[in-house]
Amino acid sequence: MDIPDKDLLAPGHRGCAGCGASIAVKLALNTLGKNTVAISATGCLEVMTTPYPETSWEVPFIHVAFENSGAVASGVESALRIQGKDDVNVVAFGGDGGTVDIGLQSLSGAMERGHNMLYICYDNEAYMNTGIQRSGATPYGASTTTSPKGTASFGEDKPKKNMPMIMAAHGIPYVATASIAYPEDYVKKVKKAAETKGPAYIHLQQPCTTGWGFPSEKTIEMGRLAVETGSWILYEIDQGNFEITYRPEERRPVKDYLSTQKRFRHLNEEHIEKIQKYVDAECKELGL
Amino acid sequence: MVKEVMTSNKAVAEAVRLAKPQVIPVYPITPQTTISEYLAQYVADEKIDAKYVKVESEHSAISAAVGASGAGVRVFTATSSQGLMLMHEILFAAAGMRVPIVLADANRAISAPLNIWNDQQDSIAQRDAGWLQIYVENAQEALDTTLMAYKVSENPDILLPSMVCLDGFILTHTVEPVEIPDQESVDKFLPPYVPEHAFLDPNEPMSIGNFADPDYYTEARHDMEVAMTKSMEVIQKTCDEFAEIFGRKYGLVEPYKTEDADIIFVAMGSLCSTLRVMVDQLREKGEKVGLLKIRAYRPFPTEAINEAVKNCEKIAVIDKNFSFGIGGALYADMKVKIDKEIYGFIAGLGGRDITPEAIMEAYEKTKAPENDVTWIGLKEE
Amino acid sequence: MVSIGCVIKTPGNSKNNKTGSWRTFKPILDKEKCIDCDNCIIFCPDSSVNKQHDIDYDYCKGCGICANECPSDAIKMVKE
Numbered sequence: 001m002d003i004p005d006k007d008l009l010a011p012g013h014r015g016c017a018g019c020g021a022s023i024a025v026k027l028a029l030n031t032l033g034k035n036t037v038a039i040s041a042t043g044c045l046e047v048m049t050t051p052y053p054e055t056s057w058e059v060p061f062i063h064v065a066f067e068n069s070g071a072v073a074s075g076v077e078s079a080l081r082i083q084g085k086d087d088v089n090v091v092a093f094g095g096d097g098g099t100v101d102i103g104l105q106s107l108s109g110a111m112e113r114g115h116n117m118l119y120i121c122y123d124n125e126a127y128m129n130t131g132i133q134r135s136g137a138t139p140y141g142a143s144t145t146t147s148p149k150g151t152a153s154f155g156e157d158k159p160k161k162n163m164p165m166i167m168a169a170h171g172i173p174y175v176a177t178a179s180i181a182y183p184e185d186y187v188k189k190v191k192k193a194a195e196t197k198g199p200a201y202i203h204l205q206q207p208c209t210t211g212w213g214f215p216s217e218k219t220i221e222m223g224r225l226a227v228e229t230g231s232w233i234l235y236e237i238d239q240g241n242f243e244i245t246y247r248p249e250e251r252r253p254v255k256d257y258l259s260t261q262k263r264f265r266h267l268n269e270e271h272i273e274k275i276q277k278y279v280d281a282e283c284k285e286l287g288l
Numbered sequence: 289m290v291k292e293v294m295t296s297n298k299a300v301a302e303a304v305r306l307a308k309p310q311v312i313p314v315y316p317i318t319p320q321t322t323i324s325e326y327l328a329q330y331v332a333d334e335k336i337d338a339k340y341v342k343v344e345s346e347h348s349a350i351s352a353a354v355g356a357s358g359a360g361v362r363v364f365t366a367t368s369s370q371g372l373m374l375m376h377e378i379l380f381a382a383a384g385m386r387v388p389i390v391l392a393d394a395n396r397a398i399s400a401p402l403n404i405w406n407d408q409q410d411s412i413a414q415r416d417a418g419w420l421q422i423y424v425e426n427a428q429e430a431l432d433t434t435l436m437a438y439k440v441s442e443n444p445d446i447l448l449p450s451m452v453c454l455d456g457f458i459l460t461h462t463v464e465p466v467e468i469p470d471q472e473s474v475d476k477f478l479p480p481y482v483p484e485h486a487f488l489d490p491n492e493p494m495s496i497g498n499f500a501d502p503d504y505y506t507e508a509r510h511d512m513e514v515a516m517t518k519s520m521e522v523i524q525k526t527c528d529e530f531a532e533i534f535g536r537k538y539g540l541v542e543p544y545k546t547e548d549a550d551i552i553f554v555a556m557g558s559l560c561s562t563l564r565v566m567v568d569q570l571r572e573k574g575e576k577v578g579l580l581k582i583r584a585y586r587p588f589p590t591e592a593i594n595e596a597v598k599n600c601e602k603i604a605v606i607d608k609n610f611s612f613g614i615g616g617a618l619y620a621d622m623k624v625k626i627d628k629e630i631y632g633f634i635a636g637l638g639g640r641d642i643t644p645e646a647i648m649e650a651y652e653k654t655k656a657p658e659n660d661v662t663w664i665g666l667k668e669e
Numbered sequence: 670m671v672s673i674g675c676v677i678k679t680p681g682n683s684k685n686n687k688t689g690s691w692r693t694f695k696p697i698l699d700k701e702k703c704i705d706c707d708n709c710i711i712f713c714p715d716s717s718v719n720k721q722h723d724i725d726y727d728y729c730k731g732c733g734i735c736a737n738e739c740p741s742d743a744i745k746m747v748k749e
Binding site for chain 3: 001003005007009010011012013014015016017018019020022023026027049050051052053054055056057058059180183209215216217218219220221
């Protein structure tokens with residue numbers, strides 16, 4: 001992988017030690033280069049990178065609110081293009097809450113209108129900025145502060161919303177999943193997305209040390225376990241062509257992934273078996 | 289200069305064409321809809337060189353407007369009623385981010401019950417958003433005010449967005465003769481927007497829309513108040529400059545026969561036309577009555593109002609909006625800022641006509657007051 | 670005094686905030702063992718490893734990702 005002389009997301013940001021979101025953004029910006037304008041939804045990323053009068057952004061950056069980064073990016077993109085700045089990359093970042101929940105309509109509109117932009121959802125599977133509340137992207141069985149385990153609860157009782165396929169259903173030219181634990185695969189997809197004329201969407205799984213409950217050094221290891229167990233599948237849909245971009249040599253049992261995180265530690269064998277079945281079915285459907 | 293017969297919506301669209309915004313994110317809603325249609329057609333016919341962003345909601349219309357204005361271009365959007373309510377959160381963000389967007393609001397009642405007709409509750413509900421709010425009386429004023437709004441908002445000392453408020457249906461769907469200024473004169477009056485405080489350019493990276501903790505937030509908000517106060521002077525100066533080029537005179541307020549009036553009506557928007565006629569009729573009967581039309585509601589022109597009402601005994605404020613337990617918003621503001629005997633009247637909600645009889649009732653009840661605030665024309669049965 | 674709209678015109682000035690003070694464990698790299706895979710650079714959330722694999726303790730928060738992802742065990746985490 002190309003290592004730049006300087007990262008386009010500067011250090012000194014207030015992300016937790018071991019923060020995966022900063023890795024996600026750093027890799028994307030370094031790939032897109034200086035000729036980029038970035039948009040962010042409200043969330044960890046925005047709060048940790050822009051505490052006035054300091055910013056970590058080395059490229060032009062704008063944030064407006066939680067639920068509207070798709071629309072803000074539409075406005076930015078339109079303004080750049082009408083000025084003839086066709087070569088400037090427009091990239092919007094949103095967490096899972098800002099993307100699959102409150103920002104879904106705004107993003108859907110932006111994708112449907114065909115703006116030449118890339119949207120990256122950094123999915124840490126809950127509202128981490130406000131203290132680990134469940135989102136539509138929280139997986140089955142995860143205990144969060146609003147889907148807590150309890151005497152009558154095993155945590156989140158619904159599986160994760162299938163956001164990349166919702167985006168694919170918009171018929172946009174490029175959709176991909178990615179993981180920060182597979183940077184070469186991720187970077188290749190960011191490049192492809194940038195070269196794509198029209199809207200592109202990358203759904204990036206980003207393990208969160210604070211929200212998932214694992215030691216800070218295991219951020220990448222956790223991403224790897226998700227992919228190696230088939231809990232998170234790496235694929236792309238390029239101009240409608242679906243392709244798995246990474247195949248684990250031998251799929252490990254989901255238990256290896258679940259047992260290492262506090263959010264799943266309460267699950268019994270029955271729950272784990274159910275999750276294994278979910279994962280098996282998803283892998284079968286996608287041809288993994 | 290051409291004179292044409294048109295609605296206020298068309299007049300706003302004409303002003304937008306002349307102001308040359310580069311991005312127009314807009315979503316249709318009654319009774320603003322024809323603005324969005326005219327602008328779509330102007331873009332389709334290359335009468336405006338702009339990106340027309342076909343957003344999926346008003347929330348996205350204002351969000352895209354903030355993004356585009358933040359990126360450094362002139363922006364226009366328009367909405368009404370529920371649409372403005374949906375924009376509410378982002379209206380505050382736009383002002384706080386100091387992006388000089390101009391928005392036309394076709395004033396309409398707020399649900400529930402659902403109602404598509406005129407009152408001014410929608411924009412009044414946004415009065416604390418940090419936007420300048422100018423209420424217009426007719427189509428010509430709608431056109432002229434839209435042009436002036438850009439000049440005021442984009443002034444480096446102001447940099448606050450502007451809302452041009454025009455009464456739904458009463459103005460948006462009725463036709464009047466309107467003078468359309470020529471492009472050359474407008475270009476002279478309104479030069480292109482060249483932002484220095486905020487833009488998105490990879491050659492000069494900056495971060496916009498940041499997080500500010502208690503050490504900075506108060507100052508950021510206070511700066512807006514300073515700009516809002518300063519905007520009174522800038523609005524007046526802009527009106528003077530406009531009058532010099534186009535011959536039509538406007539101000540923060542418009543007094544009519546207030547000099548020797550015992551009672552002065554105070555109102556905003558198209559109602560002022562009716563009130564002016566009523567003032568003349570009452571004057572013919574020997575009543576010493578006047579009218580003060582408020583054009584700028586935000587900034588609130590305390591000094592200009594005081595000057596206009598200094599000789600009167602009583603003031604009758606007619607509001608097409610109300611705040612529960614208080615009365616109309618304009619009435620409440622007058623009570624706070626103007627040291628006079630003031631009575632408030634609620635009228636014209638949800639499109640109910642404000643008839644000469646209704647105005648007479650307000651007048652009589654100001655002469656012989658029973659309550660501070662009275663609902664006019666309320667059906668008791 | 671704040672800038673108009675709190676716009677920040679000094680890109681990357683979060684470098685003023687030396688997050689190294691957060692650290693309780695410190696990564697120590699044994700360059701002899703390093704195989705130049707660059708994992709420590711790629712995965713560092715705080716841009717604290719340069720191209721020569723020098724660790725910048727001004728910003729390193731001591732998360733330990735570099736040590737965990739080092740395939741040749743060249744990085745050890747030591748208590749501050």
